[in-house]
Amino acid sequence: MLDHPLVFIPLMGVVLYVSGFLHEVGHALVGRVCGYTPTSLGMGTGHPFLVFGWKGIRVYLARARPLQGLAFLVHPAIIPDRRSAALTMGGGIFANALLCGLFLALADLLPVGENLWRGSAALNGLLATINLVPMAVRVGSTILRSDGAQILLFLRDGLVEVSPPARVQNVAMLRPLWTEIGDRLGLYGNLTAAALAWSELNDHPRAEQCLRDAESLPIDRTPFVEAYSALIRAALARRAWRLEEAQEAAERSRAGFEALGHPMGKLLLELAHGELLLAQGYAAEAAAHLDRLTCEKELVSRPGLAATLATSRLCAHLEAGHGAPEDLYRHWEGLRRRQHSPMRELAVYRCLGRAAMRDGNPAEAANHYGSALAVLRSLYEELLGVEGEEQFAGNQIELLREAETAYLAAGRDPAATGPQSLFPPAEILREQTLQTLQARNQRRHRIGLGVSVANLFLGPVIFVVTAVISLSEPRSGDGQPVPPVLFLGVLLTLYGAFSLLRALYLQIAVRWAPTIRTQGGNQTLFLAFLPWITWLVTLPWIGRR
Numbered sequence: 001m002l003d004h005p006l007v008f009i010p011l012m013g014v015v016l017y018v019s020g021f022l023h024e025v026g027h028a029l030v031g032r033v034c035g036y037t038p039t040s041l042g043m044g045t046g047h048p049f050l051v052f053g054w055k056g057i058r059v060y061l062a063r064a065r066p067l068q069g070l071a072f073l074v075h076p077a078i079i080p081d082r083r084s085a086a087l088t089m090g091g092g093i094f095a096n097a098l099l100c101g102l103f104l105a106l107a108d109l110l111p112v113g114e115n116l117w118r119g120s121a122a123l124n125g126l127l128a129t130i131n132l133v134p135m136a137v138r139v140g141s142t143i144l145r146s147d148g149a150q151i152l153l154f155l156r157d158g159l160v161e162v163s164p165p166a167r168v169q170n171v172a173m174l175r176p177l178w179t180e181i182g183d184r185l186g187l188y189g190n191l192t193a194a195a196l197a198w199s200e201l202n203d204h205p206r207a208e209q210c211l212r213d214a215e216s217l218p219i220d221r222t223p224f225v226e227a228y229s230a231l232i233r234a235a236l237a238r239r240a241w242r243l244e245e246a247q248e249a250a251e252r253s254r255a256g257f258e259a260l261g262h263p264m265g266k267l268l269l270e271l272a273h274g275e276l277l278l279a280q281g282y283a284a285e286a287a288a289h290l291d292r293l294t295c296e297k298e299l300v301s302r303p304g305l306a307a308t309l310a311t312s313r314l315c316a317h318l319e320a321g322h323g324a325p326e327d328l329y330r331h332w333e334g335l336r337r338r339q340h341s342p343m344r345e346l347a348v349y350r351c352l353g354r355a356a357m358r359d360g361n362p363a364e365a366a367n368h369y370g371s372a373l374a375v376l377r378s379l380y381e382e383l384l385g386v387e388g389e390e391q392f393a394g395n396q397i398e399l400l401r402e403a404e405t406a407y408l409a410a411g412r413d414p415a416a417t418g419p420q421s422l423f424p425p426a427e428i429l430r431e432q433t434l435q436t437l438q439a440r441n442q443r444r445h446r447i448g449l450g451v452s453v454a455n456l457f458l459g460p461v462i463f464v465v466t467a468v469i470s471l472s473e474p475r476s477g478d479g480q481p482v483p484p485v486l487f488l489g490v491l492l493t494l495y496g497a498f499s500l501l502r503a504l505y506l507q508i509a510v511r512w513a514p515t516i517r518t519q520g521g522n523q524t525l526f527l528a529f530l531p532w533i534t535w536l537v538t539l540p541w542i543g544r545r
Contacts, residue, residue, distance in 0.1 A: 011116060012120070017066070020069045021042070023131070026094055031071075033087075034083075038056075038073045040181055043061050043069050074186070078265060079264055131148060142169045175187065175191075211233065226256055274293065283319035313328060357406055
């Protein structure tokens with residue numbers, strides 16, 4: 001009964017949902033062993049219909065994107081060690097591997113449903129394999145990395161860096177979810193990350209608002225939370241040029257982290273102190289302080305932190321009038337290629353442009369400012385869809401004036417540095433982006449539907465051929481196992497029919513939801529090849545008795 005196609009396929013859908021949920025539970029359990037604090041986990045990205053607490057974790061099931069599993073964790077070390085992070089990111093893969101073994105054992109132990117248990121084992125093996133592949137996928141307005149991608153980044157770079165626009169988009173999309181499920185600690189951590197992102201983008205009012213929202217949340221104000229909040233406050237004040245406030249907040253944070261014996265907190269404060277000295281105009285002292293930090297193994301052993309340190313050192317030496325030390329610039333350039341960060345590149349290109357202007361080399365300065373403006377344009381485009389792209393353009397006036405001066409001195413057209421050239425109306429860029437996404441989505445739909453139509457045609461052909469062959473063969477008294485090719489025919493027919501019905505639904509739904517034109521192409525492709533993947537991974541067990 002369990003192996004009948006009309007029972008088998010719906011049950012596999014249930015297994016897929018439960019396996020996705022247990023994948024997130026695996027992240028939480030392994031993370032807790034490795035020192036993380038899991039704050040919430042569940043299925044979906046919004047509109048939860050079931051929420052409950054379990055061992056201090058907010059667990060939920062949601063209606064929006066119900067097959068997208070999410071787990072949110074924080075670590076008291078701020079930046080955890082590579083081993084703990086990699087194991088935690090691999091916790092979901094471990095869970096799927098355990099489920100694979102469990103289903104294989106059930107197939108051998110239970111007298112019924114052998115194909116269901118082996119198919120479930122194959123499905124979990126497929127989930128583990130897919131999650132292990134390093135890739136990034138767009139979910140709504142944000143981009144999520146696979147477990148394999150995060151493991152690779154942690155092992156390679158010591159941390160996972162997210163650009164400021166991406167951090168802002170993450171919070172914009174998921175803040176309602178954290179609020180509705182009551183994940184206050186997870187919301188606090190992400191609001192502080194958004195505050196830092198807005199301050200890096202020079203939108204200081206939004207940064208302050210995010211930090212105020214975070215500090216107003218009813219969470220346990222532990223000594224660590226107080227020290228961490230002061231660290232964020234110091235960074236926001238420094239970037240807003242409220243230097244006395246930044247100094248006072250840094251001293252409070254230092255006292256808190258020293259009392260806790262928190263090594264990463266103290267290291268981050270040392271790095272922030274060098275940047276504060278530079279903001280206060282003590283460029284030589286900042287350069288000397290930051291040079292001493294190259295002896296800190298924890299900083300230089302993580303390429304992500306090493307790139308931040310190299311950026312601050314290079315900027316300090318340039319502002320101190322030391323020129324551009326060739327070995328330091330080569331070191332920064334090597335880290336830049338490995339650790340792409342628009343904000344670091346923007347800071348360095350701007351400092352290089354200033355130094356070239358001081359040295360009387362406007363042509364070189366214009367080249368550096370041109371690179372800085374290209375970074376600005378990419379950040380502006382990345383902010384599309386997030387409220388605040390207009391303010392971003394207005395917050396770059398000082399840099400644009402510097403670039404215009406350099407372009408005029410170099411005899412170049414200063415129009416390229418104007419806001420109208422760099423920051424065209426968001427509506428125009430959105431329309432261009434929408435057209436690109438629609439064209440790409442339609443291509444994927446066409447390919448997927450073409451394969452699905454072929455599947456739907458091939459499935460009945462397999463039925464007919466299998467029936468003719470079975471009729472021509474002598475029958476035996478014993479029950480015969482299902483031929484593997486017949487199982488393929490069932491999969492091709494059912495998935496092909498489902499894909500065509502889904503395509504018809506999308507054609508109707510697009511009249512009420514035009515955004516569907518840019519979505520669903522990847523799913524159509526996946527559904528087209530899913531029956532073949534399912535058949536291949538279950539082939540060793542199909543028809544066994």
